[in-house]
Amino acid sequence: MYILAIETSCDETSASIIKDGCEEISSVILSQMNTHANYGGVVPEIASRMHIENITMVIDEALKKAKMKMEDIDAFAVTYGPGLIGSLLVGLMAAKTLSFIYQKPLIPVHHIAGHIYANNLVKRLEFPLIALVVSGGHTELIYMKEDYSFEKLGGTLDDAVGEAYDKVARVINVPYPGGPLVDKLAFDGQDTYDLPLPLNDNSYNFSFSGLKSAVINLAHNERQRGNEIIKENMAASFQNRVVEILVKKTMKALKDYDVKNLIVAGGVAANKGLRTVLKEACEKADVNLIVPEMKYCTDNAAMIGAAAYYAYKRGDIADLNLNAKAVDSLR
């Protein structure tokens, strides 16, 4: 089964053709990152404007790369949410139109399901599993008993982890998108700053706004005293707290649910600090750790096409009145 998938939930216009949920035939990703970097973050209206200018070209390029015609496609899949509503709508309308023209099923895919199934393109998922989803918009722990069954164990109560990275980056004068650079700086720094371990409790929830505020206050106080912030050390101290709490709660979930498979998904899955500590912890606990290739960490339509195959098998087929949802929990 060939699925043409479309993803436009934030600042990447992407289309992919995926065979049977596990084989990537072709993918095209057009990133708007350089444009949004001028504004220090994604500007929703600009993102929507760029999506509509590029959507048909990206779809066309995906077909050409696959040497396929639209008639060869068995179903169309699209990210319906969560994400920026104006951005989502461009991909959604394109997918609905194609489904209508070719009278093929329209498969609605939740963005987080996509991030999880990115791993299915590397190696077939094994169940039960715990998924740690970490990105600029999400921080969630999800339990999966079988394909396309999602039980949310916990999530962030305020900022997503990637969002906290970007904000801390701004405080220590690292340009947008700051996450990857903070990760890099952390490797050259020492954990010298006294920062709290955020929401260190027995739940599976996270909270990063307190930690972020602590960084802001500390930086402010140091500057008031005329001391320069040592970027590398601040990055290392911040990253250590984030990684510690993410790993602690993830390992707790694995233990509580007696699960031996862990998947990390989302943009922050590219974070080397997180990968390193998780790898050690998983080896110690005899847990099978799966981290996606770098190219599948950021938003892409390949992951949507992979998830769509299993969504379709579960019977998720949408009507032409399918709407985009800015906020929606994974079910």
Add this chain to the structure above:
Amino acid sequence: MKYLFIDSATANLVVAIIDNGKLIYFYNNNDNHDISTKMMPVLSLAFNKTSLKVNDIDKIFVVVGPGSFTGIRVGLTVAKTIAYALNIPIVPISSLEVMASGNAGTALINARRGYVFAGTYDSELNVLKADSYMPMNHDLNKPYISYDDFDFECIKPDIDILKVVKKHENDLAVNPHALKPKYLKMTEAEENFLKHDRESN
């Protein structure tokens, strides 16, 4: 020749199918608020009622703005996708011209904070004053034509799709990939960025 007309930029969602100069399907309702869910069912109904397939369409006329940014994008994404997928010629149309198609005058869309999108057309749909984003002033040709409520007198648009299509029947079709909305207004972020740029130079 069979034409498809789509306008989702203003308060009214309009979908029409024209067959050899006759309007064989016409949907024109003041229900553009949840346009993203309505658009495709309305389009599907248009083809069902006329027993046509999308493939039967020879040319698409699509409103590219000005108007609601999201509204413009919904209709334009659909039209672009059809035009690209089925290789159907596509022609961009102004929302203000459509509004002025029933009565000559100045079509207005409320752009808030005292600003309007305005365009003045005569009864042959010739442009007397090009579509623009401007502070409202009362020197424009009357009557004023608008779906929006203003504190001055406006007549409601009584649109004539056949007239619009006839006027643009022989316009050159554009490459669907290159077809862009005509917002007539930068985003706030871009305005601030440019302002900041000018001030620092």
